[in-house]
Amino acid sequence: MGGSAKKIMGVGDDLVTQVGAFRSxxxxxxxxxxxxxxxxxxxxxYQVVSEVAFESFQDSAETLSDIGDRLGLMAENYIATDTGNKDVFHEILGGLA
Structure with missing residues (x-):
């Protein structure tokens, strides 16, 4: 999940760059x-329509980057939870042996 998050963030960042280049x-x-x-x-x-379109493109690109960032945080939280659960089970199993 963490790797996918980085890829999504990368796509969002690339899209921000490409939108800027296209706008220029x-x-x-x-x-x-x-x-x-x-x-x-x-x-x-054209000026009015393109301004609205570029704002939309920019917002979409930034949202995509934000989704990747949040997915990365979710992955970190899952890893922390899994590690904590594993440690608890090891303690329980150790107490039974």
């Missing part, structure tokens, strides 16, 4: 709409 690449395209009325309107629509 698309921001350079805003001049592609032109200076006429239609181009200006399309550019404004």
């Amino acid at each position: 690449a698309t921001e350079s395209l805003t001049s592609a709409f032109g200076d006429d009325d239609l181009g200006s309107a399309l550019g404004m629509i």
Whole structure:
């Protein structure tokens, strides 16, 4: 479970990086709409829609990283519980011998 948690965190971190790179690449395209009325309107629509989309992408990536982090904590807690239970059983068995 701990290994899976690290992989999920890695995917989330990679996604944050990729979203940033994609955003940088698309921001350079805003001049592609032109200076006429239609181009200006399309550019404004694109700007609003892309801002919402990138916020969503960023939130999803950060949530994925957070899920991986929490899964890692869960794995650590399971290991601690299992170790504690094992120790208790060894004490019980030792007392019976």
